[in-house]
Amino acid sequence: MARISAQERRESVVRAAIAEFALKGYYGTSTEAIAKRVSVTQPYLFRLFPGKKAIFVAALVGSMEDTRLAFERATDGMEGSKQARGAMAGAYARLISARPETLLMQMQGYAVVAAAEAEGDDQTGELVRADWMRLWETVHLSLGANAHETTRFFACGMLGNTLTAIGLPSDCRAAGA
Secondary structure (H helix, E strand, O other): OOOOOHHHHHHHHHHHHHHHHHHHHHHHOOHHHHHHHOOOOHHHHHHHOOOHHHHHHHHHHHHHHHHHHHHHHHOOOOOOOOHHHHHHHHHHHHHHHHOHHHHHHHHHHHHHHHHHHHOOOHHHHHHHHHHHHHHHHHHHHHOOOOHHHHHHHHHHHHHHHHHHHOOOOOOHHHHOO
């Protein structure tokens, strides 16, 4: 049987962490649960990551990267076209339908980053903001570098995320977006 590299193990920990944190939040998730999900010991988990917050940030950044890549793939070759917005919206709907933990992880992440910064931890926020800006840039370029359209896309998306998270229909067209 082939050995799993540290990088592959790290990626499996991030996937497990997304699932755990998405459902139970930062404070409700134990590193023991994450380690158990990927069949490693806690000491090994802490060889891969310096602590729980680092695991959380990696999970949040991973879920945002999944979203960014879904947008990028959906709009390949159609940058600036009118179809790009619908293609990204459809790709996101498919992503969160197939892996709802992606959405839930992002929702958990915003609250944890805000709390970390309130406690004086600016580094966590900086890491997450940098990744969010990569997401923004992907959408912005796909929509023809139109700031109004990019803002509108994210506003509708955040409304949809919130409605989905609380179990309501999330079609932004009904809200005039």
